[in-house]
Amino acid sequence: MNIKIVCFGKLDKKFFIDSFNEYANRISKYANLQVIELKEEYQKEDVVNKNINSDLLIDKLKAFSDHEIICMDVSSKNYSTEEFMSIIENNKNLKQAKIVFVIGPSDGFSDKFLQQNYKKVSFGNITLPHQLFRIILAEQIYRAFKIMNNEKYHK
Numbered sequence: 001m002n003i004k005i006v007c008f009g010k011l012d013k014k015f016f017i018d019s020f021n022e023y024a025n026r027i028s029k030y031a032n033l034q035v036i037e038l039k040e041e042y043q044k045e046d047v048v049n050k051n052i053n054s055d056l057l058i059d060k061l062k063a064f065s066d067h068e069i070i071c072m073d074v075s076s077k078n079y080s081t082e083e084f085m086s087i088i089e090n091n092k093n094l095k096q097a098k099i100v101f102v103i104g105p106s107d108g109f110s111d112k113f114l115q116q117n118y119k120k121v122s123f124g125n126i127t128l129p130h131q132l133f134r135i136i137l138a139e140q141i142y143r144a145f146k147i148m149n150n151e152k153y154h155k
């Protein structure tokens with residue numbers, strides 16, 4: 001299975017980098033994981049930044065039209081760990097299993113972006129910083145594989 005995480009900016013603290021690498025290593029037993037980091041516009045007005053960053057994402061995601069695109073969005077439907085796992089599990093059975101998870105920029109997504117036909121997933125009604133969220137997403141992907149493979153981890 002091929003899994004991509006499209007996100008903004010680089011992890012800028014050692015503890016973020018180490019934590020993400022830990023889960024990325026664990027995931028590598030089950031899937032090819034690739035992180036695509038986009039350059040975030042943050043120097044203009046918030047609404048302008050949001051539109052520029054969201055338009056960049058829409059453009060980038062055109063290259064992944066053969067992937068299932070999952071947009072991580074705080075305000076969308078809440079997914080339990082098991083529901084999240086089902087998304088990955090459903091893809092696992094496809095011949096060409098390709099998933100892209102999208103983490104938004106610090107100002108979130110524009111209305112235009114949210115109107116695109118992407119599946120949207122929330123991990124709950126708390127807003128996490130995008131760097132920390134990258135680690136939590138990686139942990140949930142790893143957890144999903146452990147559950148799918150009936151391996152001891154999830155409690």
Ligand SMILES: C[S@@+](CC[C@H](N)C(=O)[O-])C[C@H]1O[C@@H](n2cnc3c(N)ncnc32)[C@H](O)[C@@H]1O
Nearest residue numbers: 072073074103104108122123124126127128130
């Ligand atoms: C700092 S948050 C953006 C906050 C922005 N005000 C919003 O409402 O989207 C950056 C990104 O992290 C991800 N994120 C943070 N918390 C999340 C959650 N609870 N569920 C899903 N995604 C989350 C989303 O992809 C979000 O676009």
